[in-house]
Amino acid sequence: MYRIKVDHTKCTGCRYCELACSLNHLTTALNPKKARIRVLREKDRFFPVISGPCTEAACNIKIDIVIGDRTYDFCNLCRAVCPYKEVFKDPKTETPLQCDFCGIDAPGPACVKWCPSGALVLEEVPAYY
């Protein structure tokens, strides 16, 4: 099975992934706000975050995540489509938008194909992973 490996240290914030995703799903237009991957900014770093499962309730806990020598607010990097977070929802209908891997059209989903910096890479991992 495949996974999209995200290396945030390589992300320059060009948002090609958002454009690619929206074009692939809208088919005739571009719209980064309708993308199922969003480049979120946290403490001067860009993090490409792929939309995950939709939850009906927001978390009531606060978790910090440590990457290297920096501590980040996990909420900012969380993939869940939750009531608190105004991303990964269609801006007009508020329908949750979930990544479908663009149907795994090798060598990668649209965001991976359009990522120029190598921050997004498609990797094959064992099925039990």
Next chain:
Amino acid sequence: MFGWQGKALRVNLSNGFVEEELISENLLENYVGGCRLAKEVARLEEVSAEKNKLIFASGALTGTGVPTGAFCSVAGYVSLQEDILCAPLLLRFGPELKCCGYDVLIIEGKAPEWCYLFITDEEAKVIPVAEMEGYTPAEIEEVIRSSFSKWYGNDIRIISIGKEGEQPSGLGGLVTDGLLVNYSGGLGNVFGEKRLKAIAVRGTLDIKLAKAAVFQKIITDAIKDFREKRNKLFETVHTVFARLELPLSREIHHGEIEKKACLACPIACLHQREGKFLPNFTVTFCFSELLEIENMEDALTLYDLCEKRGIDPVALSVTGRMLIELAKVGKADVTLTPGDTKQLVALIEDESSLLHKGGFWLAQHYQSETLLQDITKKIDTTREEIFAQIEEAGKKKAVLEALGLCPYALLAFPYDVIIKAFEAATGKALEVKE
């Protein structure tokens, strides 16, 4: 209409009246975008000292995903230069304005008090913010973003002015999302004349493409090609910059820095350290060659001050050099030694100093037009050096600028790719006229 949105937004700050207008397809086909479109709209609107307006224009390819397609041009009549000036805005303001449904934004009139303009999907509001007078661009951005939820606020793109733009000056520039806009000296003062402290945009509308599948393939192939040749390309770019020999640039861009990109730019020529933008190549050249600043700390201090006050660093360098030269021949009564940042900072902080008049005013007042021409030519010649290896670079750069693209695209992408992408995005053939 494909590629473009086909609409302009007109905002009158005097009465808060907001109007949406259709743009003639003919106008967009003849002036596809960028400064050409902004200046043409300014001409049609009869922009002058008495009837000053701010014109923003995106290109046909702005926000479409064509490499480096992020530019939006801003034009206005700058009194101290007695001419309509135009500067390209980087990062994401143009694409966001397009997602609000507009290719062109026309701002006229003068607000009764300091205000900012907030544009969303086919809607605009003039919001009074008298308390923002004297705020730095960073403070304005913080205030605007924090008045919305975190997620919504992060998607807002902002152009703002600092203290320099609030007063009559030739140096008042623009700041967009923390980045100083080069060549915007004087345009910040047009904002100030209108009592417009900032423009914030957030759009969620689609940008439609004529032949989306063809367009997608062109961009996919171009990026694949870019990735394969990336190391070689960066080597070429590095060689070009190394040939220009700027020790200050090497020093500034050394160590722990992060590369940042405008929307859809694989090159990512912007650099940040600890969340703050560093001077780019043009600014580094201006600081080291015109102001003769050799020390990195001094250059960063000066750039930081420019960012806080909203001063165009290019206009500052040109004016500083003018003063140095005029003082040398005893024409101007001012003390400014080349390389002395303290003296320069003192002149910046003294709001009555000649420095705030700008290069054009100094050239006219001291009848030194040739000196100004020589200084600006020096910058232009160096910028031309970057494209020296590219055939017909002048023509290609003009086409890219008109399309709303950064000319640096020529360093990494074949010109034909851009032309094909234009045709796929708009469904129209691009005719290049002299």
